[in-house]
Amino acid sequence: MRNLAAVREDDLNRPKGIQRMRRLPDPKLGALWDSIILDDRLKAQLISQAMLNFTLRGKIDRSVIPLHGVILLVGPPGTGKTSLARGLAHRTAESFQGGGFRLLEVEPHALTSSAMGKTQRAVSDLFSQSIAEAAAGGPTIVLLDEVETLAADRSKMSLEANPIDIHRATDAVLVQLDALADQHPNLLFLATSNFPQAVDAAFTSRCDLVMHVPLPDREACGRILKECLSGLGKTYPAIGKLPASPHIERCAAECVGLDGRAIRKMVANALASSPQTAMNPERVTIEDLLAAARAAKASRTQGGKTP
Ligand SMILES: Nc1ncnc2c1ncn2[C@@H]1O[C@H](COP(=O)(O)OP(=O)(O)O)[C@@H](O)[C@H]1O
Ligand SMILES: [Mg+2]
Incomplete structure (x- = not known):
């Protein structure tokens, strides 16, 4: 019943x-x-x-x-x-x-x-x-x-x-x-x-x-980025170590201007920065994240067009 x-x-x-x-x-x-x-x-x-x-x-x-x-x-x-x-x-x-x-x-x-x-x-x-x-x-x-x-x-x-x-x-x-x-x-x-x-x-x-509901500020960008990487870390332990990197704050700063969804998608773009990383996501580096964040911001300021 x-x-x-x-x-x-x-x-x-x-x-x-x-x-x-x-x-x-x-x-x-x-x-x-x-x-x-x-x-x-x-x-x-x-x-x-x-x-x-x-x-x-x-x-x-x-x-x-x-x-x-x-x-x-x-x-x-x-x-x-x-x-x-x-x-x-x-x-x-x-x-x-x-x-x-x-x-x-x-x-x-x-x-x-x-x-x-x-x-x-x-x-x-x-x-x-x-x-x-x-x-x-x-x-x-x-x-x-x-x-x-x-x-x-x-x-x-x-x-x-x-x-x-x-x-x-x-x-x-x-x-x-x-x-x-x-x-x-x-x-x-x-x-x-x-x-x-x-x-x-x-x-x-x-x-x-x-x-x-505002765009995330510098501190919030950092928290979203770190939580996203830690979430991935449950499956890919090497990615879970990135939040502790001394360069992670530079990445967070690069994300200012992106919304929360875009920050998480940017991380996926970094995992897709090469066919090798896509096959083995644990190869992703801080440099990949920085480049993906810059690209996401650039495409945003150009009205969605890639540079
Ligand atoms: N402030 C935030 N903190 C963490 N994640 C966020 C934040 N804003 C957006 N996201 C991510 O983006 C996804 C989409 O958010 P959503 O609720 O659909 O946004 P909106 O309705 O404003 O377009 C969420 O599931 C989450 O993963
Ligand atoms: Mg919505």
Whole structure:
């Protein structure tokens, strides 16, 4: 009986626009949270805001504090926003010792349709049916990844370039957010955007916290690089020794300007610096890392083109 219900919930009965449903806490998401290097104060602020959502909203009238249950993470691509949002869902559930929390992941792109009026309808159904039902069943966290697709800035839209359908979809999101905020204090949206200027101002104004996730600074670059090399060291012990090299700080300095994803990919590029190293990654050197970091930065400053 229980198994059947689990299968239904996770796979068969997945409503349109919901990419994934999972029970929280989920230790894998905890590991994801820990893997993202970010100022501890920012991480603590995120956890506190998410906790407050579930302690306060059921008890305090919205005329006192008009919380909507929305946290928005904005920042350049590759800075860990999606990972942080998933990890935060886990950490929040963990703070309430489970409590029957669930995480729904919305796939905004699956909702947009070329047929006029369909997107608005899909958005309304998703919020008023699927999400409302989940929230009625227990504490629910919803990941709205790349929310600019759903809540696009209406003031910047030309009707030729952007179909009126998207305009209506943004309206639908706002209407539904207000309705859900009223009826479901056990609901928290975690939204992310790489392009905050593309998110509708009325959406941003409904967010209880907008946090800017920055590019890693010099120290954070060093920590990401070292953790990446140590992770590889579990399989390739010689790579695990590189963080102790006296030249590792030069590599870290060379990474400033790259996002966290780019730093980890740069390490893969260094492992691919020659066919011999690719066949035997333990041959990678600090010089390979320095060269790969320089190349990654150069391609970035030239708008993605390699020099
Ligand atoms: N601050 C960071 N610290 C460590 N790793 C990071 C960081 N930012 C990004 N990464 C790496 O990049 C990957 C992609 O991050 P993601 O959460 O998808 O970023 P975003 O949603 O901002 O584009 C992560 O899984 C992680 O490996
Ligand atoms: Mg993302």
